[in-house]
Amino acid sequence: MSSSWKHILNPVPTAAAIAMGFLAMHVNEARAEQQLTSVAIQRLQDALQGLKDQDPAELASLLQFVRIVVSNDDLISRNPLMDGRLIYLLANASSTPDYSIRIQGGWLLANLTSQNNVCGIIETLFNPNIDIKARGNLLEIVGNQVSQMPPDVSAWLKAALDRPTTFKDTRADRIKGTLIERLAPAPLETLKDSSPRDFTTCINLPNIGSTYVGMPPENAPFSIYIHAGKADPAEVNKVKDSLVKAGFNVEGVDNDVDRAGTGVDYSLKGPDTSVALRKAAAISSIVYQSINRTIGTRAQSLTPLGTFGVWL
Numbered sequence: 257m258s259s260s261w262k263h264i265l266n267p268v269p270t271a272a273a274i275a276m277g278f279l280a281m282h283v284n285e286a287r288a289e290q291q292l293t294s295v296a297i298q299r300l301q302d303a304l305q306g307l308k309d310q311d312p313a314e315l316a317s318l319l320q321f322v323r324i325v326v327s328n329d330d331l332i333s334r335n336p337l338m339d340g341r342l343i344y345l346l347a348n349a350s351s352t353p354d355y356s357i358r359i360q361g362g363w364l365l366a367n368l369t370s371q372n373n374v375c376g377i378i379e380t381l382f383n384p385n386i387d388i389k390a391r392g393n394l395l396e397i398v399g400n401q402v403s404q405m406p407p408d409v410s411a412w413l414k415a416a417l418d419r420p421t422t423f424k425d426t427r428a429d430r431i432k433g434t435l436i437e438r439l440a441p442a443p444l445e446t447l448k449d450s451s452p453r454d455f456t457t458c459i460n461l462p463n464i465g466s467t468y469v470g471m472p473p474e475n476a477p478f479s480i481y482i483h484a485g486k487a488d489p490a491e492v493n494k495v496k497d498s499l500v501k502a503g504f505n506v507e508g509v510d511n512d513v514d515r516a517g518t519g520v521d522y523s524l525k526g527p528d529t530s531v532a533l534r535k536a537a538a539i540s541s542i543v544y545q546s547i548n549r550t551i552g553t554r555a556q557s558l559t560p561l562g563t564f565g566v567w568l
Contacts, residue, residue: 296325297337304345312354319360326367333370340457343369343376347394351386362393369397371404375458378409381416382463391421392428399431402438409458414439415467459533460552465541468534472503478535479505479563483512487568491547495568498546499539504564514567518551521565529555532564539564 300322303310326332343365350361369377377394380386386394398413405413417436421428458464469475480499484492496506520543522536523529536553543551543566551567559565 293325293329293332293335294337296322297335297342301337301342301345304342304349307345307349312357315349316354316356316360319357319364323360323363326364332368338368338370338373340373340375340379340461343373344379344461345376347377347380348383351380351383351390351394353387353389358387358390358393362390362397365394366397366400369401371401371406371409373457374398374401374405375409375412375461375464378412378416379461379463381413382419382466384419384421388421388423388425388428392425392431395428395431395435399435399438402435410439412458412464412467416463456552459537460540460550462541462544462550465537466545468538469502469541470538472501475503475535475538476505477562479507480539481507481563481565482509483514483565483567484509485511485513485568491549492568494546495543495566498542499566502538502542504539512567516554518549518567519554520551521554521556521559521567523559523561523563524555524557525559525561532561536564539566543568 300318303315303318307315329335332338346361346365346368350358350365352358365377374397377398381391381394381398402410402413413435417432417439482492482496482499492509496509499506520536520540522532524532526532533553533555540551540553543549549568556565
């Protein structure tokens, strides 16, 4: 094990040390389990965010450790760390030919996925090149949530299933066909701030956000101001060109910097703020596809109606 991993990943000793620490505290058993779960999930998230640098055997070991921890926590579904972003990272990492990672990750997904975070798996299904066995596993897990999905989430799933895949597999194709039959037609315009629960996490996933781009004529009424800050001018031009191609009116580009960081500002004004929200998600997705940079959506009371600020 590399030295960089010794303080991050050593599942059995670390699990024992954490457990002993909690037992020494005067807290009830349920609280201790929740605390241990939060520590384990946070360590998993850290590892998944640095996936390129992870040793497969060590990652499989960590997945097994987390599996043991969460299996003893009856309140895992209520843990705020179990959002769509984490499920996406786990689904992406588990979509691999590596048997140990695929099995351990698949078990976690099957037990941690709910109607509130299933968007993380849906985001992964947009990728036509994921391991075909993993794809079948993900489709089965999503299938268990179909009957509970709000219309907007069903629309995301339908959009993902409509994408062509690189490989053919009887099992995956059969499950895909069954899911398509079960998904009732639903317009993409049903998205609201309150659906699903971790809405902000879901809408900021780039493939899900891309479902709201629409056709260029639909975007013609919307104006965009790009605030580049210290971004590479070549990247700024890529973003601008992509937004124009999508039909948005890019009114100007400057070098302003927002102390709050990057984001797509949209207006809270108007009778239906969900329209601005959907287009902000679309713009965020376009930025990601252009320069591989994730920027979230931000509601702003001072932003004019029909106008978006893109802070790079």
